Amino acid sequence: MGAEAGLQLAEKLLTATGKPPNDLQRVILERVWQGYRYFEIAAAYGCSEGHVKDVASQLWRSLSMALGERVAKNSLRSALERRLQTERLPSQLPLPENPNFVGRLSAIAKLDQLLAQGHKAVVIQGEGGIGKTTLAHHYLQSRGFEQILELLMAKEPQDILPVERVVEEWLRQDFNQEPGREFGITLGRLKRHLQTQQIGILIDNLEPALDGHGRLIHPQRRYLELLRVLTDWRVCSMTLITSRDRLCEPAITVEHYRLPGLSIDAWQQFFCAQQVSPGLTLPSLHSAYGGNAKAMGLLCGEIWADFDGNAATYWQEYQAQPLGVTTLSNLVVTQVNRLAQLDAIAYRLFCRLGSYRYQAVAQVPSTALAALLWDVEPASQPQVMAALRNRSLVEYHAGHYWLHPVIRAEAIARLPSCGMRLEPVNSTAKRSPLPKRVPMYRLRLMP
Secondary structure, three states, X not given: OOHHHHHHXXXXXXXXXXXXXXXXXXXXXXXXXXXOOHHHHHHHHOOOHHHHHHHHHHHHHHHHHHHOOOOOOOOHHHHHHHHHHHHHOOOOOOOOOOOOOOOOHHHHHHHHHHHHOOOOEEEEEOOOOOOHXXXXXXXXXXXXXXXXXXXXXXXXXXXXXXXHHHHHHHHHHHHOOOOOOOHHHHHHHHHHHHXXXXXXXXXXXXXXXXXOOOOEOHHHOOHHHHHHHHOOOOOOOEEEEEEOOOOOOOOOOOEXXXXXXXXXXXXXXXXXXXXXXXXXXXXHHHHHOOOOHHHHHHHHHHHHHHHOOEHHHHHHHHOOOOOOOHHHHHHHHXXXXXXXXXXXXXXHHHHHHOOOOOOOOOOEEHHHHHHOOOOOOHHHHHHHHHHHHOOOOOEEEOOEEEOOHHHHHHHHHOHHHHOEEEXXXXXXXXXXXXXXXXXXXXXXXOO
16 A cells, blocks of 8 residues: 555544544654654654654544554554555455354444553453353454464363463464573564554453462463563553453553343344244343343253243243253353352352342342351451452442342352351231232351
8 A cells, every 4th residue: 555545544534533633643644654753753843752642642542443443653554554455345255243243332342442542451351151252252353453362271270271382382373483492582572573463362261360369370370471461552462351250460451341241132133033032031031141142042042942942931941940951050150169169258248149139129239248248357348249249240330239040049059058048038027128929038047
């Protein structure tokens, strides 16, 4: 692409956003295209280098939003060339669509926003089956990265590959370059590629490499060195990390995005595409499983296989036991088992939280959660609540907590493991503020 075509495209994109370039921005675009440095542009225009950098920074942000990918001084030319090539190939075949990918326009817009703001690494956090990996794959494949590097963490900590082998494999297979003898040299070679190319990186299923405090476990501490490179402000790459647990490493800066469940409209769209008519049961199904993407697919398969596509009959069978289907149960069980293994106190709080009657209260305030921690020192209670929030098992907003019915069913089933049980209470008691149809329970210590 020639300079004239590139600059015309840049001006067209900026004008379409409602912010056409001013004289200095045009000069910056032209001179950066020609390889000039900021101090040289400042001298030619007759202003300070700092002013040129400030104007250029805003210019790159605007172009990033217009192009849907990260744009910086050293990537301007390649970004515009990719867009022009796309505009010249209207007949190019689109990426194959994933039929299970529905209802994520707002999530894609959020990732675009974080990229435009200059974030280098985003942790997509959420419970199992919510659609973290599907979203990450779709985003990276649809944003025109020159290359995509992937790292799938093993499910068991002892099976996780050493970071040295991962980076060496990337260099050899993806960049046709030999690694160095020392890991620091190898990382330096990777970093140079990330500084000159638009690279998308996916680190999938990070939580097996994290301990109970959200930090990298001792055998895998060297992954921190890789994360420092990936979060360096000078790289042109974007890294998406999927995890059920929050990453809490003070030495690196990452942005966390808690992926919500799919909307009821997305469920309706998916069920119709699968030729399953949920009818009046859809709100109940959607609420019970919290809009979980994998549950949505499993439910459709189960309804077709065992109930001839009749969702109402399925729900009549399973509404009292929403975890009755083994594949659905596994979405929750493995995550709760991990919580029990890593943090016994947060696990007890999780189980006790299931005792609240969510038919009567939609959300539980922090003070009510504190009441469930009667055996924990008050000074330590906020840390326990934060630990539970970081596990993606409990929903949280503005100081209030709640469990989706499927999660709550697992919490109640595990109460005996904490030495407790739910005891029915006569709901006709004079002091009961609840309607008669709402069952009441009392949390009791087991003898």
